[in-house]
Amino acid sequence: MSERHFHAMPYGFKPLGDGRTRFRLWAPDKESASIECDDGHVSRMRALDDGWFECVCPAEPGVGYRFRFDDGTAVPDPASRRQRDGDVHGYSVVTDPTAYEWRHTEWRGRPWHETVIYELHPGVLGGFHGVEMMLPHLASLGITAIELMPIAQFPGERNWGYDGVLPYAPAAAYGSPDDLKSLVDTAHGLGLMVFLDVVYNHFGPDGNYLGAYASPFFDEAAHTPWGAAIGVATPQVGDYFVHNALYWIEEFRFDGLRFDAVHAIGNPGWLASLAARVRAATSPERHVHLVLENEANQAHLLAPERFDAQWNDDFHNALHVLLTDEHEGYYAHYRPPMEKLLRSLREGFAFQGEAMGGRRRGEPCAHLPPARFVNFLQNHDQVGNRAFGDRLETLVAPETVEAALALLLLAPFVPMLFMGEEWASRTPFLFFTDFPDEDLRRAVRDGRRKEFEAFSGFSGETIPDPNEYETFTASIPVRDETKGEARRTLVRTLIALRQKHVAPYIDTARSLGASALGERAFVVAWSLGAATLTLYVNFGESEIGLDTTPSPSAAWLHGSAADVASASRGLLPARRTLACLES
Template sequence: MTARYVHAMPYGARSLGDGRTRFRLWAPDLESVSLECDTGHTAAMRSLDDGWFECICPAEVGVGYRFRIDGSLAVPDPASRRQRSGDVHGYSVVTDPLSFEWRNTAWNGRPWHETVIYELHVGAVGGFHGVEMILPHLASLGVTAIELMPIAQFPGERNWGYDGVLPYAPAAAYGSPEDLKAMIDTAHDLGLMVFLDVVYNHFGPDGNYLGAYASRFFDEGAHTPWGAAIGVSSPQVGDYFVHNALYWIQEFRFDGLRFDAVHAIGNPGWLASLASRVHAAVGPDRHVHLILENEGNQANLLGRGRFDAQWNDDFHNALHVLLTGENEGYYAHYASPMDKLLRTLREGFAFQGEMMGPRRRGEPSGHLAPARFVNFLQNHDQVGNRAFGERLVTLIAPETMEAALTLLLLSPFVPMLFMGEEWGSRTPFLYFTDFADEELRDAVREGRRKEFAEFTSFGGEEIPDPNEYDTFTTSIPKRDGTNGEHRRLFIRDLISLRHKYIAPYIDDARSLGAEALGERAFRASWSLGGQALTLFVNLGDTDVTIAQPPSPSAAWLHGDAAEIASVSRGLLPARRAVACLES
C-alpha cells in the first residue's frame, strides 16, 4: 500500500488536474499583476481582497511560470515548489505533489527521548541521493535523526543554505522534490527521523523580490544583522511561514524542524503560536519535533506542546573554552568555563538573566528536564565560523576528544554529532557560496577577512575565498584513515549504551549536582529511572583525586577495567571519562 501527501496552501500554483492551474500571489503594494508561462501563455490576474491576485489558466505540470508586476519586473513565485534550473530569478515550475507515492505509510516518527541527531550539509555529501546512500551507515551507528542544513533554493550551485530566498523550493543543485521525498522515505524505512533547518529570520541577499510588491514582509523599525526584520506580526506574513513549516512536515513528511536564530525574529508570541498550530495540525498520533536556535535562552518557549528543545550554545561554548583555552570573540563571555559548564549540566543554560555584554541574557531554566537541551561538541556554525574551519579533533588530543564524546553521548541531554565526527574527520568545514554578482562576491570575501582581522590567533593568512569552488570541495568530509574505524566503533558503543540505559528516562531526569574535581575535571550526576547516573570527566593532562568515589555496588556503564579500578580507588586518570549507575 502506498500513500500520497500534499499541503494545501493559499499561495502559489495549484494544479487542478485537468490541464489547468490556479495561480495566486499576495502583492498588496501593486495595482496589477500578470502571469507569464514559458509556453508563451500570458494572463492578467484579477484583484481579490487585501492584496491578493489570482487567475486560473491552462498550464500542465512541468510548465514554467512567473509573475509580471506592474507591467515591468518579472519575479518568481515566492511559494514556488520548484525552480527551473535552480535559478532564483527565473521561472518557477508547476508541480503535482500527489504524483509521488510514499512506501512507508505506517511511519509516525519516534519519541523525542530516543533522539540522537546527526547534522549534515546535503551538498557536501552528494545531494539528496548522496544522503540516501549514507543512511544505512548512520542507522548502524545508532543515530536516530538526521538534520539537514537549509535546503531552500539559493543562488548558484553551492551555499550553506542561509542565503535562501524561495523557502518552499528544494534547491535544484541537490536534486528534485521527488528525490528529497525518496530520501526521506528510505530514512523512515531504516527507522531514522529527518529534521530540516528552516530560516524564518531573513532572506538571502540575491533574488529576494518581496520588497518590490509586499513591503509588509519587512519591519523597517526592527533590524537584524541581515537588514530589516521579517514582519511576522502581519497575519499574511506570519501565515506564510506557518504554511512553510506545515508544508515540509505534511507534504515531505519531515519529522521535525530546527528554527534558525529565532532571536532575530524578535516575536516570541508568534513563535509560540507557530508551535501550537503545527502540533494541532499534525495531531497526537505523529511524533513531530520542533527545535530552536535562540540566543535569548527563552526557557518559557520550551516544553511539551511548545518547542521540544533548544540548541545549547552555552554548553558548547563553555566546554570549548575549557578544552582549548580559546577566549576571543563570543568565547570571551565564558572566561570562567568550569563554572558555566557545571551550570549547564545542572540547569541547562549558563546564562539565565545575567549580563552578557551590554544586555541581560536568558531566563531561569533549572526547572526544565535535560531533554529540553540539544548539546554538541561542534556543528556547522562552531566549525564553519572559524577562519579556517578547523574541527575540534585538530585542536585537542584524541583521548581528550573521546572523553568529551563520552560526556556528550552519556549525559541525559539530547546529543548532536556533526557530519564526519563519527570518523574523526579532520577535514575543515569552511564557509562557501556561489554568487554570480561580482560586487556581492567581493563583499562576502572582504567581510570574512574583516571578521577575523582582530583575532590575535589569526596571523594574517589568506582566508579561503567563500566563492571559490575549492573552498566547497575542501569542506567535503573525509574519513580519518588512521583512526576512523576506531572512532566509529567508540561512538557506536556509546550510543548503544545511551539507548539502553539513558534515553528511556531523560524526560524525567533531574540534576543531582555537578562539582569541579580539578581545573579541568568534574563529576555530574542525575536521577535517572530510579537510579543515579554519574559521569566522572577529566579533560586535563594530570590525574585528579576524588574525595567520594562511587559505591562498590555501582554498575559501570563505560570505562575500561583499569580506569574503573582507578576511579574506585579515588583517582580519575587524565583525559578520561567514566560513567556508572547507582541505586
C-alpha cells in the same frame, strides 16, 4: 499500500486536476499583476481583497511560470516548489506534489527521548541522493535523526544554505523535490527521523524580490544582522512561514524542524503561535519535533505544547573554552569556563538572566528536564564560523575528544553529532557561497576577511575565499584513516549504552549536582528513574583525586577495567570520562 501527500495553502499554485492550475500571489504594493508561462500563455490576474491576486489558467506539471507587474518587473513565485535550473531570478515550475508514492506509510516517527541527531550539509555529501546512500551507515551507528542544513533555493550551485530566497523550493543543485522525498522515505524505512533546518529570520541578498511588491514582509523599524526584520506580525507574512513549516511536515513528511536564529525574529509571541498551529494541524499519531536556535535563552518557549528543545550553545561554548583555552569573540563570555559548564550540566542554560555583553540574557530554566536541551561538541556554526573551519579534532588530543564524546552521549540531554565526527574527520568545514554577481562575491570575500582581523594569529588575506570552488570541495568530510574505525566503534558503543540506560529517562531526569575536582575535572550526577547516573570527567593532562569513590555496587557503563580500578582507589585518570549507575 502507498500514500500521496499534498499541503494545500493560499500561496503559490494548486493543480485542479483537469489540466488547469490556480495561481495566487500576495502583492499588496501593486494594483495589478499578470502571470506568464514559458509555453507562451499569459493571463491577467484577478485582484482580490487585502492585496491578493488570483487566476486559473491551463498549466500542466512541468510548465514554467512567473508573475509580471505593470512596470515590467517579472518575479518568480515566492512559494515556488521548484525553480527552473535553480535560477532564483527565473521561472518557477508547476509540479505534481502527489506524483511521489510513499512506500513506508506505517511510519509515525519516534519519541523525542530516543533522539540522537546527526547534522549534515546535503551539498558536500553529494546532494539528496548522496545523503540517501549514507543512511544505512548512520542507522548502523545508532543515529536516530538526521538534520539537513537549509535546502531552500539559493543563487548559484553551492551555499551553506542560509542565503535561501525561495523557502518552498528545494535547491535544484541537490536534486528534485521527489529526490528529497525519496531520501526521507528511505530514512523512515531504516528507522531514522529526518529534521530540516528552516530560516524564517531573513532572506538571502540575491534573488529576493518581495520588497518590490510586498513591502510588509519587512519591518524597517527592527533590524537584524541581515537587514530589516521579517514582519511576522502581519498575518499574511506570519502565515507564509506557518504554511512553510506545515509544507515540509505534511508534503515531505519531515519529522521535525530546527528554527534558525529565532532571536532575530524578535517575536516570541508569534513563535508560540507558530508552534501551536503546527501542533494543531499535525496528526496526534505522529511524532513531530520542533527545535529552536535562540540566543535569548527564552525558557518559556520550551513548554511541552510549544517547542521540544533548544540548541544549547552555552554547553558547547563553556566546554570548548575548557578544552582549548580559546577566549576570543563570544568565548570571552565563558571565562572561567568551569562554573558555566557545571551550571549548564545542572540546569541547561549557563546564562539565565545574567549580564552578557552589556545586556541581560536568558530566563530561569532549572525547572526544565534535560530533554529540553540539544547539546553538541561541534556544529556547522561552531566549526564553519572559524576562520579556517577547524574541527575540534585538530585542536585537542584525540583522547580528550573521546572523553568529551562520552560526556555528550551519556549525559541525559539530547545529543547532536556533526557530519564526519563519527569518523574522527579532520577535514575543515569552511564557509562557502557561489553568488553569480561579482560585486556580491567581492563583498562576501572582503567581509569574511574583515571579520577576523581582530583575532590573533589570523591574516585576512589567508582566509579561504568563500566563492572559490576549492573552498567547497575542501569541506567534504573525509574519514581519518588512522582513528576512523576505532572512533566509529566508540560512537556506536556509546549510543547503544545511551539508548539502553539513559534515553528512556531523560524526560524526567533531574540533576543531583555537579562539582569541580580541579581546573579541568568534575563529577556530575542525575537521577534516572530509580537509579543515579554519575559521570566522572577529567579533561586534564594528569590523574586527579576523587573526593568520594564510587560505590562498590555501582554498575559501570563506560570505562576500561584499568580506569575503573583507578577510580575505585580514588584516582581519576587523565583524559577520561567514566560513567556508572547506582540503584
